[in-house]
Amino acid sequence: AFSNEAGVGSAAIAHAAARTEYPVREGIVALLEPFIDTVVICTMTALVIIITGAWQPEAGAEYAKLIETRNGAALTSLAMDSQISGFKYVLAVAVVLFAFSTMISWSYYGERCWAFLFGDRASMSYRMIFLVFTFLGSILSSENVLNFGDLMIFGMAIPNILGVVLLSGIVKRDLNDYWRKLKSGEFDLNAS
Known part of the structure; x- marks a missing residue:
């Protein structure tokens, strides 16, 4: 990304x-x-x-798997939690809030563009399409x-x-x- x-x-x-x-x-x-x-x-x-040292595969099998799959949020969580116990929970909340605010932002951006192209009356159709893609995003890898x-x-x-x-x-x-x-x-x- x-x-x-x-x-x-x-x-x-x-x-x-x-x-x-x-x-x-x-x-x-x-x-x-x-x-x-x-x-x-x-x-x-x-x-x-x-x-x-979280980036080093020899730091542990758990870290190595995260590096191999390029799971940045989980790798960051393990790195932070290794220094500040329990910080992974703070980071998890931050990631959820970031994801939610990103969905709101992109919903607004898309709806403004959709309204520009098709008129304000077409906004409801955009919202339905956005909901479908939000659902698909939650079940796909x-x-x-x-x-x-x-x-x-x-x-x-x-x-x-x-x-x-x-x-x-x-x-x-x-x-x-x-x-x-x-x-x-x-x-x-x-x-x-």
């Missing part, structure tokens, strides 16, 4: 709902998400796995679900990256205008 949604365009749907006087400022805020998610969180997780999710995210990235390239001139112009106004003090820094 991808560690973040950079280049996919899904985060833009959530950021478009923000009320801001300066859209460029919202775009700058959006740049922090992949950095925090990938650079900070993934690096810290990798360091925990490396420092605890995690490998199949992750592979399908990766394929769909890759599929979304292609038209979005094309759009980013085609609109880059407009974005550059707006960003330069924002920096110029910021440096000259033309707008209130405390405005949203």
Whole structure:
């Protein structure tokens, strides 16, 4: 699975709902998400796995099986629990909350796109399709679900990256205008 949604365009749907006087400022805020998610969180997780030695197959048969199947959440849980007894339960709750919030986010993203393509009256059909896929995701193997999710995210990235390239001139112009106004003090820094 991808560690973040950079280049996919899904985060833009959530950021478009923000009320801001300066859209460029919202775009700058959006740049922090992949950095925090990938650079900070993934690096810290990798360091925990490396420092605890959980990545070494000789650390034990239980660890070796997790490495072989690439079960990252369980490997992280064992690595954390080896240092802080009972932390695997905290991590399990965090994973459940993350999964639930991810389902809510993607439900919103998909419904907004569906409404754009087919109109607001078609939202109920999207919700039914989403429920069917949610059920299928709960009974299929995690490998199949992750592979399908990766394929769909890759599929979304292609038209979005094309759009980013085609609109880059407009974005550059707006960003330069924002920096110029910021440096000259033309707008209130405390405005949203």
